[in-house]
Amino acid sequence: MNDDAQGHEAYRITYITLxxxxxxxxxxxxxxxxxxxxxLREAPTLPDERRALRELIRQAA
Numbered sequence: 181m182n183d184d185a186q187g188h189e190a191y192r193i194t195y196i197t198l199x200x201x202x203x204x205x206x207x208x209x210x211x212x213x214x215x216x217x218x219x220l221r222e223a224p225t226l227p228d229e230r231r232a233l234r235e236l237i238r239q240a241a
């Protein structure tokens with residue numbers, strides 16, 4: 181992520197998809213830019229986040 185989000189509240193959004201073999205994670209960071217426009221930037225899904233989400237999915241199954 182670049183400096184566009186500095187000084188702004190930002191939210192991480194993680195999407196999970198499942199194919200025949202495994203889970204796939206895609207994470208974005210959402211924030212408002214200086215003009216008040218919503219900006220989405222791709223971001224890595226953190227390893228701890230992946231582990232926690234996998235565990236939640238296992239518990240729900």
